[in-house]
Amino acid sequence: MGDLKVIGKRIPKKDAPLKTTGAAVYIQDMKVPGMLYGRILYSKYPHAKIVKIDTSKAEALPGVKVVLTGADVPNNFKFGFIKDNPPLKTGKVLSTRDEVAAVAAISPEIAEEALDLINIEYEELPGIFDPLEAMKEGAAMVHEEFKSNVLKMPWKFVAGDVEAAKKASAFIAEDTFSTQWVTHCCLGTSGCIASLDINNNLTMYSNTQIPSLAQNDFLEALKVFGFKNKRVRVIQCVIGGGFGSKLDTYAYEYIAILLALKARKPVKIVFSREDEFLATSPRQCTITKISQGCDKDGRLTFREMEMILDNGAYTSWGATTPSVMMVPISSLYKVPNIFYRAKCVYTNNTYSQAFRGYGNPQATFAIESNLDQLAEKAGIDPLEIRRINANEPGEVTPQNFKITSCGMKECIDEVVNRLDWKNKSGKHNGRGVGMASLIHVGGAARVYKSDGCGTIIKVDDNGKVDVITGSSEIGQGSETIISQIVAEVLGMSIDDINVINNDTDVCPWDVGAHASRTTFVAGNSALGAAQKIKTQIMEIAAKNLGESPEALEMKDGIIFSVKDKEKNISLGKVLRKVHYTLGGRMLVAEHFYDPPNENFDQNFKGNLSVAYAYGAHGVEVEVDKETGQVKILNYIAAHDVGKALNPMLLEGQIYGGGLMGIGYALGEKMIWDKGYLKNGTFLDYKMPTVQDAPPVQAVIVETDEQAGPFGAKGIGEPGLVPTAPAIANAIYDAVGVRIKDLPITPEKVLAALKEKEKGNP
Amino acid sequence: MKRIITLNVNEKEYEVAVAPNRTLAQVLREDLNLLGTKIGCDMGDCGACTVILDDRPVNSCLVLAVQANERKITTIEGVADGPHLHPVQQAFVEHGAIQCGFCSPGMILSAKSLLEKNSKPTEYEIREALSGNLCRCTGYQKIVEAVKAASQTMKK
Numbered sequence: 001m002g003d004l005k006v007i008g009k010r011i012p013k014k015d016a017p018l019k020t021t022g023a024a025v026y027i028q029d030m031k032v033p034g035m036l037y038g039r040i041l042y043s044k045y046p047h048a049k050i051v052k053i054d055t056s057k058a059e060a061l062p063g064v065k066v067v068l069t070g071a072d073v074p075n076n077f078k079f080g081f082i083k084d085n086p087p088l089k090t091g092k093v094l095s096t097r098d099e100v101a102a103v104a105a106i107s108p109e110i111a112e113e114a115l116d117l118i119n120i121e122y123e124e125l126p127g128i129f130d131p132l133e134a135m136k137e138g139a140a141m142v143h144e145e146f147k148s149n150v151l152k153m154p155w156k157f158v159a160g161d162v163e164a165a166k167k168a169s170a171f172i173a174e175d176t177f178s179t180q181w182v183t184h185c186c187l188g189t190s191g192c193i194a195s196l197d198i199n200n201n202l203t204m205y206s207n208t209q210i211p212s213l214a215q216n217d218f219l220e221a222l223k224v225f226g227f228k229n230k231r232v233r234v235i236q237c238v239i240g241g242g243f244g245s246k247l248d249t250y251a252y253e254y255i256a257i258l259l260a261l262k263a264r265k266p267v268k269i270v271f272s273r274e275d276e277f278l279a280t281s282p283r284q285c286t287i288t289k290i291s292q293g294c295d296k297d298g299r300l301t302f303r304e305m306e307m308i309l310d311n312g313a314y315t316s317w318g319a320t321t322p323s324v325m326m327v328p329i330s331s332l333y334k335v336p337n338i339f340y341r342a343k344c345v346y347t348n349n350t351y352s353q354a355f356r357g358y359g360n361p362q363a364t365f366a367i368e369s370n371l372d373q374l375a376e377k378a379g380i381d382p383l384e385i386r387r388i389n390a391n392e393p394g395e396v397t398p399q400n401f402k403i404t405s406c407g408m409k410e411c412i413d414e415v416v417n418r419l420d421w422k423n424k425s426g427k428h429n430g431r432g433v434g435m436a437s438l439i440h441v442g443g444a445a446r447v448y449k450s451d452g453c454g455t456i457i458k459v460d461d462n463g464k465v466d467v468i469t470g471s472s473e474i475g476q477g478s479e480t481i482i483s484q485i486v487a488e489v490l491g492m493s494i495d496d497i498n499v500i501n502n503d504t505d506v507c508p509w510d511v512g513a514h515a516s517r518t519t520f521v522a523g524n525s526a527l528g529a530a531q532k533i534k535t536q537i538m539e540i541a542a543k544n545l546g547e548s549p550e551a552l553e554m555k556d557g558i559i560f561s562v563k564d565k566e567k568n569i570s571l572g573k574v575l576r577k578v579h580y581t582l583g584g585r586m587l588v589a590e591h592f593y594d595p596p597n598e599n600f601d602q603n604f605k606g607n608l609s610v611a612y613a614y615g616a617h618g619v620e621v622e623v624d625k626e627t628g629q630v631k632i633l634n635y636i637a638a639h640d641v642g643k644a645l646n647p648m649l650l651e652g653q654i655y656g657g658g659l660m661g662i663g664y665a666l667g668e669k670m671i672w673d674k675g676y677l678k679n680g681t682f683l684d685y686k687m688p689t690v691q692d693a694p695p696v697q698a699v700i701v702e703t704d705e706q707a708g709p710f711g712a713k714g715i716g717e718p719g720l721v722p723t724a725p726a727i728a729n730a731i732y733d734a735v736g737v738r739i740k741d742l743p744i745t746p747e748k749v750l751a752a753l754k755e756k757e758k759g760n761p
Numbered sequence: 762m763k764r765i766i767t768l769n770v771n772e773k774e775y776e777v778a779v780a781p782n783r784t785l786a787q788v789l790r791e792d793l794n795l796l797g798t799k800i801g802c803d804m805g806d807c808g809a810c811t812v813i814l815d816d817r818p819v820n821s822c823l824v825l826a827v828q829a830n831e832r833k834i835t836t837i838e839g840v841a842d843g844p845h846l847h848p849v850q851q852a853f854v855e856h857g858a859i860q861c862g863f864c865s866p867g868m869i870l871s872a873k874s875l876l877e878k879n880s881k882p883t884e885y886e887i888r889e890a891l892s893g894n895l896c897r898c899t900g901y902q903k904i905v906e907a908v909k910a911a912s913q914t915m916k917k
Contacts, residue, residue, distance in 0.1 A: 012854045019862030020850040020869060022797015022837035029796040185897045187801045187809055187863035240799075240863035241897055273802035475861030475898050648857040648903075655900030656860065682806035682895060690891045690901040 006487045006494060007710045010648035014480045014494070015238070015473070024238040027191040027207050028270055035193060036065055036104040038259050038269040039111040040252060041118055042278060043093035043100050046348040046675025047127035050091060050100065050120060057117040058103060063110035066262045067118070068102045068255070077224040079217065079254060082151075084143060085314035085351075087254035093122070094142055094313035095348050096675050097279045099251045104259040104267045127348035127675050131287070131310045134345050142313055142346035151311060151344040155322035157330055157604045159398035160337030165302035169293030173374035176289050177366040178741045179724075181310075181670040182663075183282040184355055185687045188240015190280055191270030194256035201231040202257065207239040209246040209472050210512030215504045217249040221257060236502035242474035243660075244354035245280050247514055248316045252279070277680030281353030282670055284318050285310050288366040292335075298380045298388045302337035305329055305366065311344040311352060318352025319344045321359030323447070324515075326604060328363050328721075331397035331612075332439045333371075333389035338398050348675045354514065356657065357717045360440055361664065361724065365742065368436035368725030372732060382729065383421055386412055386437055391614065400598075400605040401612060405703035405713070407640030408437060408614040414638035414699045415618030424620060428736055431633070434729025435618040436722035442642070442713035443611030443705070444595045445515035452594030453522045454508025455529040457486065459537070459587045461579060463557050463572035465490065467529070468500045470510025471522030476716055477649040478518045482526045484645055485709055489530035490537075491555040492571075508592070516613065516714030519645065521593060523709035528591030536587055541574050595707070610707045613718050615639040617658070617726040623734045628750030630666060630731055632694035639718055640701045643711030647700060650715055654698035657719020663688045665724035667743050766830040770795065771839025779826045786810040786821035789836060797837035797866045801895070808894035811867035812836050818874040820893070837866035840873060849873045852911035853904070860898030868894045872908045876915055884909070 018024045055067040070090030078086045089098045101118050105111035128134045128142060134149040142149055166172060193205040202222060208214040211234045218232045239246070252269045259267040271279065287308045293301040311319050322342035329340045375385040390412060395403040415421070415435050424433045444451045456468040467486050473479045479499040487494040500506060510522065538549040541559040545552070545567050553562050560568035578584055598606035620634040637658045644650050667686040671678040679685045705713050724742055732738045737752035763778040770793060777792050786803075789795045789812070798821055801809030805823040812821045813835040840847045846854065849872050859865050868891060875882055875890035882890070887908045888901075896904065 010857070012857065013859055015862070016854040016859040017846065017850075019859050019865050020837075020846065020853050021841055022795075022866045024862050025796070026799070026863065028800065029790075185895075186861070187807065187895065187897055188799070188861065189801070239861060241861040243897070273804065273807075477860070652857050652860060652899055652903055655902040656898045657900075659900035660897070681804060682802050683804070687895060687897065689893075689895060690888045690905065693888075693901045696900065696902060 004488060006484045007645050008643065009646065011480060011484060011494060011646055013477050013649065014483055026188050026240050027205060027237045028188065030193060030205050030237050032193055032195055032266045035266045035268050036106060036263055037108040037111045038102060038104045038256055038267045039115055040099050040255060040269070041101040041115045043096055043098040045093060045122055045124050046096050047125045048093050048122040049125060050093060051123050052121040053101065054119040055101060058114040061110065061114050061117060063106045064103060064114045065106065066104040066259050067114065068258055068262065069100065072258065074225045077221060079221065079249060080315050081317060081319060082315045085251065087251040087258065095350060096677065097350055099255060102255045102259060104263050129347055129349055129674055131308050131345035131347055134347050142348060149346040151315065151319055151346065153319060153344055155342035157326050157338060157340045157399065159330065162302045162304050162337045162339040165337040166293060169301045170296040171374060171378040172291060172293040173370055173377050174291040175370055175373060175740060176287065177369060178287045179285055179362045179365060180742050181282045181285050181672060182355065182668045183277060183670055184241065184243040184245040184280065186241030186243065186245055189271040189273060189276040190246065190250065190252065191268065192253050192256050193266055193268040194260040195266035196260050200227045203233045203235065205235050205237055207237055207246055208234065209239065209242040209474050209514065211236060211472060211504050212470065212509045213512055214249050218257065221254055225261065234504040236472060239474045242513060243356045244358065244514065247354040247512065273682065274680055277685065278677055281316050281318060281351055283355035284352030286362040288362065290366045290370045292370055292374050294374055294378055298378055298385045300333055300335045300389045303329065303335045304339045307342040309342060309344045310349055311346050312349045313346060314351040316351055317354040325359035325363035326399060327441065328360055328367055328439055330399040331401050332364065332367055332437065333391060334395065349672050356660065357721050360721045364436065364438060364721050365724045368722060369728050369738065369740065372729045381425070382435065383412070383416055386435065391439065400607055402607050404611050404707065405642060405705040406612065406614055407701040407703040408616065410701045411614055411616035411638035411640055412437065414701060415616045415636045418636045418697060419618045419620055419634060425733055428734065430625060430734055431620065431622050432730045432732070432734025433618060433620045434726050434733055435616055436725035436729060437616045438614065438718055438721040440613045440718045440721055441515050441609035442613030443609045443707055444517040444521045444597055445609050446597040446599050448511055450594055451511060451521065451597060452592055453510040453525040454590065454592045455525040456508060456588065456590045457529045457533045459533060459575055461572065461576050463496065463570065463575060465492065465497045466500060467497060467526060468507055469522055469526060470508045471501060471518045472513040473501055474513050476518065476653065477646065478522060480649060481519050481523060481645055485523050485526045486530045489527065489534055492557060516716035516718065519712050520708055520714050521595060523712060525591055525593035527709045528593055529589050532589035532591055533587060536589060537571065537574060540578055541569055544569055544574065544577060611642065611705045611713050613640060613713050613715065615718050615722065617722045619726045619730045621727065621730040621734055623731055623749060625735060625753060628746035628753065630744060630749060632662065635694055635696040636699060637696055637719060638699035638701055639715060640703050641715050642705035642708045642713035643702055644700050645710060645712050650700060651698040653715045654719045655696055657717065658696050658723060659688050659693050661720030661723025662694065664720060665727040665742065665744055667745065669743050764827055766827055768829055768834060769832065770834045771836060781825065781827055783826045784822050785824040785826045785829050788826040789821060795836050795838050799863055799866055801863065808871065809864050809867045811870045811894060813870055813874050816877065818871045835870065837870060840869060847873065848914045849876065849911040852907040852914065856903050856907035856910055858899060858904040858907040864894055864896040868896065868904060872911065876912055880912060880916055882912060
């Protein structure tokens, strides 16, 4: 790769100075002239008939401009993955986050007051809150029209012959694991401003992480509302955290549009923290039955998994997470025979969505916990069973994933060496070590027909570059990575590169910030565009210098002959010559990168990603037998990232993901009790603070990924994928109890220790 | 009934007419247009709205504006010296302590307040001082590193 000047350097995030001075404008800070403030009234009950709604008092309140109920939603409009969710409900409510009425007023205070004046008469109905109950014969239907609480989803993957493999296995371990609801906790809450012009073209100020798809969703909504062939412009403010929460459009956005249509004024809805907990969609809880087997030497023979996912009352991307759960289920370690089936079940709980890892954390918790159980049965060190079965470059997995670069073994070795595994494991003296590995998509994921991203580059008269990208910046640092790539190709400073990434009127199409894909896809797109503009620049400079383009190089804004450096011309001069010449032209290049990955076929086979990200986490814990408290003494997070384009930002992803995973493992849980959220504040929901954050070592393992931009793979999600099982395995090593239900609270550890004393396993 | 109060914000005096139930966070943001003070929960749980009141960091969502009458307030807008970042801000930039940035103003003010009182804090003291500021992006590690680095530069 030669001598890299910008790539691989610890370059600060480009927008950091803006953010450290308080100058960054988030949706909370955004105002447009004439704007009204919208608020939403949520259902009082998890399941009830709406008998009567009286909005007259709210409408009479001075300052209230519009009050809407479900009756005001035109043409039975519904949104979501299978269009089962009306933005305002009529007839029945199916969860306590159901939107029943909305108000637009001249101040947030008046809007809030108006909500209190809306009288709704409900007739409460019995609800279903347990997916197992919902699956029973004769259970009441959450959606009567669907005739079943189990969603019609095709989630099944089969490879080889599991039954035959079971018979041939020397050892089999079988168990059931469960996980809880957790929520994103973005520090900046959700919000939008919907603004319509006289012709009903919509401008949406938004913090979405999927601008192009959101644009499409809003266009469709306008169409159903009776406004065909309109334009939708999505402008992203600075986004106060995403983590998947902004991967779908929500009811509040459609409500803002409806309020704006009726008021003929822009309407802003920004969630309070309580709204954010209640009305954004968490990572769903799961129940997983798993069985894995190996031969006498520890080679895995089969993996069988059945999962039940609580879908909640409506359907968003949560129902599609089994497609990513399949990634570790089919392809984490070499396993020839696989059976997997998942059922998503409607309940009267909150509906689930995407959250960093997209199903992978739940699946990996079961796989990696159960793998330790199998290792124990087989009498093999948990480390050895992982080494024996580790993935390798060149492998084709049962789902037809073509493994290119793979640093899994190196990651495991890093964990082993840095934890001093040999000396610390198997002591059972209150201290213990555990590990778990991960596979995730690392070179995009073809979920839609296109997995692409566009880039436009234009160069101005002074040698500065504008990079107009489809990709979104949600804190991860995409604007910096893209600048580094372009700067490297053009031999420029990243300070001369300006990234424009927040306006669908300007920016090309992109699927969105998901699947850890931005560095890989938007990076490759920017790389292609930079190379094209470089070719143009070199051709023009060559003419001016009387050289051939191949004889030239560009560095620090100067283009020079490699043989004779005296023969040179500044980039700015080249550009001015291009503009200020009769018959002049513009210097613009575009590049659309759509990775050569594959959609799954109907049997869920296909090379979903161009490259796969690997990693291994290892942890040393101390368990207090008196209190059940688990203390993390040391945490190693080793990740195969391809080439680290910016190690500092990359470590930030690992630390951030890692602590999110530690929260998932040890404390975070949304408590939904019979459909009511009991801990919807930061005081009650135990998101880790700086004092809860244990020492984490982020270890970067570099492999050469040929398809990645300068060799890079994705790292957005992997940091939290293997955290929970690594910790659970360490606790088992320390005190001999296995917690199979997340989070691993002191109460659960203590109860398990007591059971163990009684002689129960 | 609105009351007229005087706030000394970032060494500038403001006279504002405020209703008694308005919080300092609201008045800073809505009346003075100092939008760098972020409201992450409005319940005193997350620390995003931290400002320095006299010489103590406070959650400005839990302080009534009238309580701040004739007191000295530092918001994030008053931390940099013109175009020059404060050492804490500079360290946050250079050490990768910023991701989405929503917690950053409050985090920086908590750190600045600590370093003004204790120029050589231990890691424990840093973590204690920042414990009221939630961050979901960074895992806190680089934030703690940044505060350590800032304490080194500020000593010089």
